[in-house]
Amino acid sequence: YHAKKKGNSYLFFNDTMNRQAVKRLQIENLMRFGLKENHFEVYYQPKMNIRTGKLTGMEALVRFITPKKGIISPGVFIPIAEETGQIIEIGEVVLNKACRDVKQWLDDGLFSGRVAVNLSAKQFSLPDLTTRIDVILQKNELPSYFLELEITEGTVMDDPQEAIAIMRSLSARGIHLAMDDFGTGYSSLAYLKQFPLNTLKVDKAFIDDMKTERGRNMVDSIVTIAQNLDLHVVAEGVEQANQIEILKKLNCETVQGYYYSKPLSKDEFTAFLKQQQSKSAPSLISANKHL
Numbered sequence: 001y002h003a004k005k006k007g008n009s010y011l012f013f014n015d016t017m018n019r020q021a022v023k024r025l026q027i028e029n030l031m032r033f034g035l036k037e038n039h040f041e042v043y044y045q046p047k048m049n050i051r052t053g054k055l056t057g058m059e060a061l062v063r064f065i066t067p068k069k070g071i072i073s074p075g076v077f078i079p080i081a082e083e084t085g086q087i088i089e090i091g092e093v094v095l096n097k098a099c100r101d102v103k104q105w106l107d108d109g110l111f112s113g114r115v116a117v118n119l120s121a122k123q124f125s126l127p128d129l130t131t132r133i134d135v136i137l138q139k140n141e142l143p144s145y146f147l148e149l150e151i152t153e154g155t156v157m158d159d160p161q162e163a164i165a166i167m168r169s170l171s172a173r174g175i176h177l178a179m180d181d182f183g184t185g186y187s188s189l190a191y192l193k194q195f196p197l198n199t200l201k202v203d204k205a206f207i208d209d210m211k212t213e214r215g216r217n218m219v220d221s222i223v224t225i226a227q228n229l230d231l232h233v234v235a236e237g238v239e240q241a242n243q244i245e246i247l248k249k250l251n252c253e254t255v256q257g258y259y260y261s262k263p264l265s266k267d268e269f270t271a272f273l274k275q276q277q278s279k280s281a282p283s284l285i286s287a288n289k290h291l
């Protein structure tokens, strides 16, 4: 930096800025290399129905696995990828792999629900978004029925009218839409009603807050809003058995969280699906025993 350095605090500030800029640049370069070398993998976290104990769907979550720096968390690289625009290419890798994996689970008779894929604001506002998605679905021979896209309030509140048009074109294809991290952004109820959504995902912060009565009332209110708008509700970041009990009382049936499972690699998730299948067909197994 060519600015004159006056005093220690100014120097320190400049140093921090420099270190951050260097770190950013390092990650940007790692991502460019990682895109070439296929270092982005997709993990899957189950969404479970707490009444039946059955799998209802899963969320695809990107994992950046570098040979030299190990696993870099999405919390670190996604914001940088958003800024540099690399999120568009990363997002396509994730969507492509998620469609490929779900197609295989479908063909193997292991799963016939939807996979939820996170869509960044940059991807959402691509003028050819729907074409790009169509191409990926076609390439993987996956009907759009099996896809759900998760978007955040920030993504759609930038230009709500434009967002409604984009959401409608996705929805018209049979793609489901979920509002992710609901309650942490600044979307208004007036818009919530107009967005062609299928699902509200209640942010983990609200689930953590269920320790207090006020917190439980908040989740109760969100679930009620969702029900009045005919939306499915998913509780995010559920870790404890007592949270499951509370959510049952609040009529929130679908949960995602470490309580059931962390995000799993493709192979781990395949094993999870097989285990689910053997659980849900006990009569078949016991019938076979008598043969």
Ligand code: C2E
Pocket: 045, 060, 061, 062, 073, 074, 075, 078, 087, 091, 094, 118, 119, 120, 150, 180, 181, 236, 237, 238, 239, 256, 257, 258, 259, 263
């Ligand atoms: P998100 O979409 O809200 O995903 C849920 C995050 O919560 C995931 O973190 C998941 O691992 C974590 N989580 C789930 N259950 C629990 C729990 O019980 N306890 C705790 N402590 N955490 C739990 P992850 O995978 O680190 O992803 C963080 C965020 O990065 C995501 O939040 C999403 O905003 C973004 N992200 C992840 N994958 C993608 C992607 O493929 N594309 C885009 N655009 N963003 C992504």
Ligand code: MG
Pocket: 059, 118, 150, 180
């Ligand atoms: Mg998500």
Ligand code: MG
Pocket: 180, 181, 201, 203, 236
């Ligand atoms: Mg979320």
Ligand code: MG
Pocket: 181
């Ligand atoms: Mg989140």
